[in-house]
Amino acid sequence: MPLDLDDTIVALASPPGSALRGIVRVSGIATADVVAALFRPDVDSANWRSSKLPRRFTGHLELSSIIVPVPLSLMYWPTKRSYTGQPMAEFHLIGSPPVLEATIEHLCEKGARLARRGEFTMRAFLSGRIDLLQAEAVLGVIEATDHEELQKALSQLGGRMTSRLGQVRADLIALLGDLEAGLDFVEEDIEFITKHEIARRLEEALLVVRQLAEDSASRLPAGYRRRVVLAGLPNAGKSTLFNRLIGQQKAIVSPIAGTTRDYLTATLPLDSMDVELIDTAGWEDAADLIMERAQELRGEQVSASDLVVWCTAADLSDQDKAEDKHLCRLAAKQSSAMIHVLTRIDLMTGGPSDKSDSPIPSDKSGATIQADESRFTVNSLLPVSAETGHNIEALCETIQACLNTANASRSELLGTTAVRCRDSLQRATQSLDHALIATRANHGDELISLEIRSVLHELGTILGDVYTDDILDHIFSNFCIGK
Secondary structure, three states, X not given: OOOOOOOOEEEEOOOXXXXXXXEEEEEOOOHHHHHHOOEEEOHHHOOHHHOOOOEEEEEEEOOOXXXXXXXXXXXXXXXXXXXXXXXXXXXXXXXXXXXXXXXXXXXXXXXXXXXXXXHHHHHHHHOOOOOHHHHHHHHHHHHOOOHHHXXXXXXXXXXXXXXXXXXHHHHHHHHHHHHHHHHHOHHHOOXXXXXXXXXXXXXXXXXXXXXXXXXXXXXXXXXXXXXXXXXXXXXXXXXXXXXXXXXXXXXXXXXXXXXXXXXXXXXXXXXXXXXXXXXXXXXXXXXXHHHXXXXXXXXXHHHOOOEEEEEEEOOOXXXXXXXHXXXXXXHHHHOOOEEEEEEOHHHOOOOOOOOOOOXXXXXXXXXXXXXXXXXXXXXXXXXXXXXXXXXXXXXXXXXXXXXXXXXXXXXXXXXXXXXXXXXXXXXXXXXXXXXXXXXXXXXXXXXXXXXXXXXXXXXXXXXXXXXXXHHHHHHHOOOOEOO
C-alpha cells in the first residue's frame, strides 16, 4: 500500500445497505475544498470553513444526479486533532444506498479518491494519533464475535497494552542511559548504578514481557469459535442432548449403542458468544476399521476442545460405572476443562420432578473437571434430560461460565496482535534473560547495554515505532474500506 498522505480520500464509513442514517467520510489536506464543492450550509452554519474547533454544521448537498437537495449534518475537524491527524469531515445523511453512492461519486469528481482498505486508520497511525497496537484493536472491535472479544479489543484500543509496554520501554531506556553514562567514565572508576539495581530493573521488565510472550503463544485468532465436545460411553444420550441444545434433529438418535460413528458439528448460540458444539462417537474399543477411525476422530476433537461435556447416563449399569469413571478421568487429562453431567434422568423412577429420596443430585452448578484427578468428583453432577428439557438452560449457563473463565485467563492481547508480536516478544524475553545472566555474572556493562538495545528494538516493533511498508500492508489490508 503506497504511503501517500497528500491525497484526499473518501469512503462509506457506515455498514452497506439501507438504514436510517449513512456516513460518508473524507480525509486529507484538501478536505475543506472538496466538501465546499457540494455542501450548502444553513444560515447558522455559513462560516463553517473558518471554524478552528471540531463542530457539527447543518445544511444540504447539491448533487447533479439527484434533483432535490439532500439534507445532512456535517461533522468537521479542521485541524490535525482529528482521528486521521488531518482535516477530516463526515457527511451524516439518509442511509439510502443510491444517495450515498451518488455522494461518494460527486466527491471523487471534486478531487477526492476512493480510500483503500484501512487507509483512514493507517493515516491515524502514521500521524501518531494511535500506535500499532491500537490500530489492530480497531479491527478487533469490528471483528469481535462475542462480548469477551469486544472488551479485549476496547481495552487494547484504550491504550492499556500501550501503557504497559510503553512503561517497560521507558524504564529500559532510563536503565540504558545509566549504563552508558557509566561507560563514559569507566577510567575514573565511577559506579553510576550497582549490579543489584540493574538486575532488579531487568527482572521487573522481564516479568511483564515474559507474561505477554506466554499469552501470545496461547492466544486464539480473532473470530475463533470455542469448541465444546460432548463425550461419554456409547448410548449415554449425547446425540439426543446435542439435538436438544441446537434445537433441531441433526444427529441420528437410536437406542442401539454405537449409532454415532463420525462426529457432528453445529453452532450453539449462548448469551454472549456462539460456540461450536461437537457430538462424538462413544468411548469404546474399536470393533472394525470404521469404528477405529471414529475413535481417532473423537480423540482429536477432545484434545482440540476448549471444554468437554462428559455425559454419564443415569440408567448406567453397575458394571459400566467403573469404566465410565475411568474414561471420564482419561478425557479430563486430554481436555482443557470438563463439565460432568448426568443424562437420561427421565428414565429414572419418579423423573426429575420427584421430591422423594431420589438419587438425582440437587446441585445444579455442575462439576468442572481439569486434568488434575484430585478435582474429579461425582457428587456434583448436573442432572439433565434432553427428552424433557430439564436443566438444559442450567447446562448452557454452566458452559458459558466455564468458557468465560477460560477466556479471561487466556491473554490480554487480541489474536491478530498476538500473531504479529509473538516473535518480537519471544526475542525480547531472550534478550532480557541474557542481560540478566550477564548482570549476575558481573560481565561488562557494554554487553548488558547491547542486550537492552535489542529489547528496545523489539518493543519498538510491537508498538509501531519500528516498521516496514510490508508490515503495514499486511495489517491494514485486512481492514474494510472506510475504516
